[in-house]
Structures are given as C-alpha cells and as structure tokens.
Amino acid sequence: MPVIFQYPTRSAGLDHLKKFAPFAGADYAANRNYDNGPEARQNISQLSPFIRHRLISEKEVISATLEHHTHSSAQKFIQEVFWRTYWKGWLEMHPDVWADYCQERDEQHERLKKNSGLNKVYQAAISGKTGVECFDAWAKELTDIGYVHNHARMWFASIWIFTLRLPWVLGADFFYRNLLDGDPASNTLSWRWVAGLHTRGKTYLARPSNIETYTSGRFNPNGLAKDAPALSYERDAALKPLPDIYYNFERNIDVYGLLLSEDDLSFETEINADDKLKAVIAVNFTAKRSFEDISENVANFTHAAVSDALLRARQHFRNSSVADTVWVDATGDTVFNWLQSHDLKKLVISYPPVGSTHDAIMVVVKRLRELGINVVFAGRRWDIDSWPHASKGFFALKFKIPQILELQGLRA
Numbered sequence: 150m151p152v153i154f155q156y157p158t159r160s161a162g163l164d165h166l167k168k169f170a171p172f173a174g175a176d177y178a179a180n181r182n183y184d185n186g187p188e189a190r191q192n193i194s195q196l197s198p199f200i201r202h203r204l205i206s207e208k209e210v211i212s213a214t215l216e217h218h219t220h221s222s223a224q225k226f227i228q229e230v231f232w233r234t235y236w237k238g239w240l241e242m243h244p245d246v247w248a249d250y251c252q253e254r255d256e257q258h259e260r261l262k263k264n265s266g267l268n269k270v271y272q273a274a275i276s277g278k279t280g281v282e283c284f285d286a287w288a289k290e291l292t293d294i295g296y297v298h299n300h301a302r303m304w305f306a307s308i309w310i311f312t313l314r315l316p317w318v319l320g321a322d323f324f325y326r327n328l329l330d331g332d333p334a335s336n337t338l339s340w341r342w343v344a345g346l347h348t349r350g351k352t353y354l355a356r357p358s359n360i361e362t363y364t365s366g367r368f369n370p371n372g373l374a375k376d377a378p379a380l381s382y383e384r385d386a387a388l389k390p391l392p393d394i395y396y397n398f399e400r401n402i403d404v405y406g407l408l409l410s411e412d413d414l415s416f417e418t419e420i421n422a423d424d425k426l427k428a429v430i431a432v433n434f435t436a437k438r439s440f441e442d443i444s445e446n447v448a449n450f451t452h453a454a455v456s457d458a459l460l461r462a463r464q465h466f467r468n469s470s471v472a473d474t475v476w477v478d479a480t481g482d483t484v485f486n487w488l489q490s491h492d493l494k495k496l497v498i499s500y501p502p503v504g505s506t507h508d509a510i511m512v513v514v515k516r517l518r519e520l521g522i523n524v525v526f527a528g529r530r531w532d533i534d535s536w537p538h539a540s541k542g543f544f545a546l547k548f549k550i551p552q553i554l555e556l557q558g559l560r561a
C-alpha cells in the first residue's frame with residue numbers, strides 16, 4: 150500500500166496537500182490524464198480518500214492551491230474538485246437514483262446466484278482473470294491498494310459494461326466496496342455517466358489507442374468493444390428539493406450532543422468549542438456500503454479515519470464529554486440512552502449526503518424523533534452554496550465557481 154494511504158489522519162492529509170499544491174497548476178493540467186502505474190502518481194494528488202471523508206475539506210484544498218497559483222492557472226484542478234461537489238449536489242436532488250441503484254444492485258447479486266454463465270464472467274472480472282491485461286491489472290490495484298487512477302476508472306467501467314457486458318451496478322458495487330475514496334455520489338454517478346444514463350445517450354468508449362497513449366505504452370489491449378450503445382432508462386430521475394441543513398446552527402439552539410460520521414471527519418473546525426456542546430460520539434457505518442463484504446483496506450482506512458476525528462474532537466472540545474471509541478453498531482435506542490445519560494434532548498448531526506451512511510443514520514434519526522429528540526442537521530457553507538447549482542449538468546456549476554469561492558472568502 151502506498152505510504153500516502155497508510156495514515157488516514159487529518160495531519161497526513163494536510164501534509165500531503167502542502168506537498169502537492171505547488172504542482173496543482175499547469176503541471177497538473179498537462180499530465181493528470183496519464184496513468185503511469187501505482188509507483189508513479191506524482192502527476193495527480195491522490196487526495197481523494199482524505200477529501201471524500203473530509204479529513205481535509207474542499208475549501209482547504211482550493212485555498213492551499215490558490216497560495217501557489219492564480220485561479221486561471223489552477224482552473225483544471227479546481228474544476229476537478231468541483232466535480233465531487235457537483236455529483237454530491239446532483240444526487241442530493243435526485244435521491245431516487247441512489248435508491249434504484251441499491252435495489253438493482255441487490256437484484257443483480259441474486260441473479261448471479263442463478264446464472265452460472267454470468268457469475269463466471271463476474272468472478273473473472275473481480276479477481277482480475279479476464280485475460281484483458283490492463284483490466285486485470287486495474288482490478289488487482291483496486292483490491293490490493295484501494296485506489297485506481299481516474300482515467301483507468303473510466304476505461305475499467307467502460308470495459309466492464311461494453312466488452313464484458315456485465316451489469317453496471319455490480320461494477321459500481323465492486324468499486325464502492327474496495328475504493329478507499331468510495332463515495333456514493335462520485336462512484337454511482339460516474340458509472341451511470343459511462344453507461345450513458347447520466348447524460349442521456351452519451352456513453353464512454355475505452356479505445357485501445359487512448360489506453361496505450363495515456364498508460365505511456367504499458368498496455369495496448371485487443372478485443373475491446375468497438376461501440377458503446379447507451380443503456381436504456383428505467384425511469385427519469387425526479388428532481389427533489391434540497392434538505393434543510395443549517396449553517397451557524399449554534400446561535401439558535403440550546404445544549405446539544407454531536408454525532409459525527411465518516412462523511413465529515415473534520416466537522417469540529419466548523420463548531421465553536423463552547424459550553425453548549427455537552428457530548429460527542431462518532432459512528433462508523435462503512436460496512437453498510439453493500440450487503441456484500443467491504444474490503445479490509447476500506448474497513449481499516451475508515452475506522453482509523455473516524456478514530457482520528459474522535460481524537461481531534463477530544464482536543465478541540467475540551468469541556469465536552471467525547472466518546473473513547475467509535476460506535477459501529479449505533480441504533481436509535483443506544484443513541485437515545487447516551488443522550489439521556491447526558492441529560493440532552495437535542496442532537497446535531499453533521500449532514501450525511503445521500504448514500505449508505507445517510508440511509509443508516511436516517512434509521513437512527515427516525516427512532517430518535519419517535520422518542521422525542523430534536524434532531525438538527527448541520528452542514529458546511531461549501532455544500533449549501535454549491536448544491537443549488539448542481540441540479541442539471543456540470544456546466545451550470547462550473548460557471549458559478551468564482552462566485553462560490555468568493556462566498557467562502559477564497560481569492561478567485
């Protein structure tokens with residue numbers, strides 16, 4: 150495992166950001182598309198496992214970048230960071246797409262049990278034994294280290310769908326269970342994009358010449374699909390309103406408890422350490438990414454990352470009671486008992502965006518509300534300012550980037 154992924158802590162993420170930021174300008178724009186193999190990743194940041202869990206935030210990443218570059222010279226890198234924001238905002242407003250994905254994923258896993266031909270191709274794909282050399286190498290990178298280059302993710306998804314003719318949801322599930330940066334929005338929607346389900350009819354075809362160029366000649370595959378007909382829509386994704394998320398919530402509420410999750414592990418930077426916050430817990434629902442097992446790499450990375458957040462919460466909230474260990478089996482009733490033990494009737498949760506952690510937390514919230522607890526979702530200005538522009542294509546959000554950066558107090 151590369152050194153960068155061995156320390157899932159905020160300080161390691163900040164250190165790596167400091168080292169990478171000087172290269173986030175023209176160097177990054179010119180070289181980012183090259184996948185030179187796991188030993189040669191200087192052309193990209195590899196910060197995604199840290200940003201995905203918000204061990205470091207998008208704002209911090211762009212702020213560090215702007216210390217070395219003008220907005221225009223680092224435009225490409227800044228836009229890439231906003232792709233994460235775009236996918237999150239879009240899924241937030243189209244939550245049925247996530248629900249449909251979960252349902253179809255489970256149906257396809259059932260189908261595998263009955264269809265030995267399909268299962269054989271699937272098993273070869275996930276164990277890197279298809280005979281397509283590049284695809285097999287990326288499958289092994291994914292399971293060995295939990296990271297694959299962006300371009301290789303696109304090629305991999307395309308070969309999965311159009312050459313191996315496997316269901317896209319099983320590929321997305323394989324990624325989500327094995328990626329250290331596994332993210333419900335970026336992952337599910339990127340797979341849908343490759344399949345022609347996000348931008349209607351527009352698919353992504355992996356071409357041998359493109360693979361050869363951007364792997365610097367490491368691979369030159371034969372036998373890939375020559376066309377990529379878009380998969381058909383089951384139904385149109387309905388646009389839903391954004392959830393109520395509060396920023397600066399402390400002004401309006403009384404004493405409270407705080408619940409952290411893997412979706413935002415530096416949330417303490419958003420909250421004043423004052424006497425209103427009485428107690429803190431951190432939950433870890435990573436195992437709920439799928440009914441299938443998540444990889445050991447993902448389990449270890451996320452557990453260490455959530456533990457790091459608790460450690461920092463202890464230092465930041467010195468007057469509050471901060472749990473000693475991460476809760477892996479939190480239920481509405483156990484969280485209720487914990488609130489009772491601190492004489493609390495209010496719980497603030499750092500908002501988990503649509504996805505598996507969201508689903509697990511909403512079960513807890515439902516029960517807490519039945520038991521009379523006032524639950525409030527708190528968020529970051531970054532999301533609140535950006536998500537409203539993510540309802541359609543990326544272009545609308547891209548157009549707003551200078552304005553959004555201005556609102557965060559970042560020099561654009």
Ligand SMILES: Cc1cc2nc3c(=O)[nH]c(=O)nc-3n(C[C@H](O)[C@H](O)[C@H](O)COP(=O)(O)OP(=O)(O)OC[C@H]3O[C@@H](n4cnc5c(N)ncnc54)[C@H](O)[C@@H]3O)c2cc1C
Binds near residue numbers: 195201340
């Ligand atoms: C099929 C497929 C599945 C993917 N699944 C995930 C996933 O589960 N989790 C995840 O974080 N990313 C996912 N991505 C997006 C992207 O591949 C990774 O974010 C990127 O490879 C991370 O490497 P990096 O940090 O070196 O990125 P860099 O190139 O250094 O980019 C800087 C940051 O910008 C953001 N970013 C860059 N490219 C993208 C992108 N295309 N979409 C969203 N954000 C981006 C990330 O936060 C990244 O850390 C997926 C892409 C594809 C095509």
